[in-house]
Amino acid sequence: MTSPNRPRSFQEIILRLQNYWATQGCAVLQPYDIEVGAGTFHPATTLRALGGRSWAAAYVQPSRRPTDGRYGENPNRLQHYYQYQVIIKPSPANLQDLYLGSLRAIGLDPLVHDVRFVEDDWESPTLGAWGLGWEVWCDGMEVSQFTYFQQVGGHDCRPVSGELTYGLERLAMYVLGVEHVMDMPFNDPDAPIPLTYGDVFRQTEQEYSRWNFDQADTEMLFQHFKDAEAECARILAAPETDAAGRRIPMAHPAYDQAIKASHIFNLLDARGVISVTERQAYIGRVRALAKACADLFVTTEAAQA
Amino acid sequence: MPDLLIELFSEEIPARMQARAREDLQKLVTDGLVNAGLTYASAGAFSTPRRLTLAVEGLTASSPTTREERKGPRTDAPEAALEGFLRSTGLTRDQLEARDDKKGQVWFATITRPGRPAAEIVAEVLDTTIRNFPWPKSMRWGAGSLRWVRPLHSIICLLSDEAGATVVPLTVEGIAAGNATRGHRFLSPDAFTVTGFDDYAAKLRRAHVILDSAEREAAIRQGAENLAFARGWEIVPDDALLAEVAGLVEWPVPLMGVIEERFLDLPPEVLQTSMKEHQKFFSARNPKTGRIEGFVTVANIDTPDDGATILAGNQRVLAARLSDAAFFWENDLREAKSGMKAWEDGLKSVTFHNKLGSQADRIARIAALAREIAPLVGADPDQAERAAKLAKLDLRSAMVGEFPELQGTMGRYYALAAGEPEAVADAAREHYSPLGPSDAVPTAPVSVAVALADKIDTLTAFWAIEEKPTGSKDPFALRRAALGVIRLLVTLGLKAQLRSLLTQHGEVVRADTAATVQEGNAVIARSRYADITRDYDLVEIAKADGRRLTIHSWSFNGETVADLLSFLHDRLKVYLRDQGIRHDIIDAVLAQPGNDDLVLVVNRATALNAMLQTEDGKNLTQGLKRAGNILAQAEEKDGVEYSFGADPKFAETDEERALFAALDTAEPAIKAAIKTEDFPAAMTAIAHLRAPIDAFFEAVQVNTDNQIVRRNRLNLLHRIRAAGQQIADFTKVEG
Incomplete structure (x- = not known):
């Protein structure tokens, strides 16, 4: 990692990825404004992978996994982290080459490193989605997930979307040669006010870890889950035409409620109030919502070729 | 005689699927060619992560012309029948021939199928093969509808002979076959063309691709051993890992690294499992210390810095992984040293099966049963009970949570850390054994007690809730548990009265249902x-x-016990059949009393089997059956049982007297031998009856007119039957 091309900070890696995928023709979107567990939950991936319309988008997605909180002490684990997500439909024939180009862009030269595509099939029980692909290894470390979506929300994907997911902190720590995430330079180390990842996030990791594990009001969360589920069902059951006679099915507002339910479930899980048998039942309930949203989305304008 | 070269070039094929894919490609294509009338001299299939290749040598240039004669309708049949015949043969009326047949004039058609050139057949066969390839999992990509294991990019389909090479015209979903391929993804990314298999393999090698997985495996093995040798270490052999790694690289470059000192105190199984599962590293052992101190990773590339960057990266990843493992190990050890109470409590909330309570309930049952069994296997009851209570606690440890395959192995370490004696700790590791038909059976008494108790509890428990294996479905691995019980008892010669054991434990299980x-x-x-x-x-x-x-x-009654015992008997038959003992011999033995003592059953069957291999044994069976049949017929006819009072004084011939004498000798000998379960001696004793029985039947007519003599002879036959029944039910023996 002595290349002169080497980035100097976390944000530089993000900026280079944004720039690279913009150059490849992707719409660079912004993060979705609801808590999610992974970049895949962004409607720009889940819903846009459905239907016949072509699509190309790239974005950073803040992701929350309450059970992974470690009060900012673990070198690799965080309850809040960033994923970089690329989705292109139909998947282009040169998607692997495009991906390798992105590694070069952030300073990983495949002629010096050992880059490998190792079988890893992806499945999301909560989204009723699966695909085939690989985890991409760089010198033995997983740096990305590479998936050809086959099904989302119970619907066959036609055409197929190619999805790339980079775990940004882990990737950046490797590129920057940092051992503990909190020590990673967030902005340029020579900036007038240099900030580390820890300067930005250590305190929030502590606060959220405490709240996630000990403080979140579980009764309220159970109620929120029910509310989200009920609102999702109500939106989906609403007539497709409004009072003025316009056909406006509301797939996205319904889907918002589905991802809210999913996140609330994750919080309840972190609080340890969901038993093993109940877990499956909750996942099934979220999947039912996601599928119903997918069923509606495929009838809308955005899903038509 | 042309040669055929096929290459299917795709994105990375999962390593675990490659061996099967090579076989399938070869079989599907060569079968297709042969079915279409071509022949070939030899064929070989190859794979790398990015390509599946088939080379067929000495293919015939075309299929032969064939002629088929077909009989049609009579010449005076309705027009419609004739039209149908013409349609089915593809001929016109003037091409038919009218011939005389038994029932009048009949139309005959001669269909000539001209031979077809190999290229045409190859194109069809390859198209079908690609579209119907039996991948365990396949996918679509882009806007297409073709399915392949990962996106398929190009196809080589080339027929070559002395005159040169020709591309077979073929297009599958927009991919036209050609004569071009690519080399290593990074080292030689450009396309090049080939003229035949030798040229293809040679150019690939220049383009940094070793085509043959066996050659890659050999290179990896050799390279790793050389690296280890240079340090005075040895590689821990692992053929499954070798095959997998060879399927992940086209240009293998083994690199050796050293495990940091701070991780060397981790148990070797932990190091090995973590490196293998997460990183696909080979373990290197230092024979001087006996510890695993290094690793070999296999890169897919030669780099300007001779792999220094790659090795540094791998080393970093390994350090992070082993830090996790060390963290688990230290936390687990702390818990182990404090008595594992938290794990014990934890298992109370883990459901074993929703109709059978928790893991803690299950462990309590196993512990009680292990105590019960202990005297039988020569174990100390307190130790057996203690060992059973500890054996599964590691299921709650962090290490087993991360690496489930280390269950038992970790249990042993934690039990030792808790200050338990070796015998108790060993049982944690050994009580899962034997897991199959060939792995080792534990021999230490405490381990055996827990292993038996574990398996018998599993069988009893699932029988109690009527979850038995059906057909190919055996979700709780009950067949394996049964085979485990059989192998433990039989291999170690443990005489257990299973009927009472199962009855008693059935009650214990029932309490938890x-x-x-x-x-x-x-x-x-x-x-x-x-x-x-x-x-x-x-x-x-x-x-x-x-x-x-x-x-x-749920009930657990005599019927349940009988059913479970008969399941064990069925598995015993499978087990003994694999040892070369026929099922009819086992059936003949299972009909005897004491069939719930499997050691007795096996000893009896083995001895019977040995006797039936001898000339005396084979003939004796005939004699016993003959005696039985005559007796049965007479008893049915006369409505009485001839079972007492044969008296030598009514004997008329020497042969008859000789048989009396032989029985007088054999009967007590058989009885005594059976009593001491000396089955070979019992067999020898009964085998001595062969000659007198044969001679008796040769010389004597049983159903004679003299009723006193007849009755006496029938009663004598009864003595023969009774002697046989002490050994086995000979009516069940075939032949």
């Missing part, structure tokens, strides 16, 4: 069967109110 109080179909209360008694009050109160409540529970 789920029971319900129901009103109609609605469940009012649910509890362990043992706790259901308090619900009787509920039922009584309800009755007073005029409600009709009923209690539903």
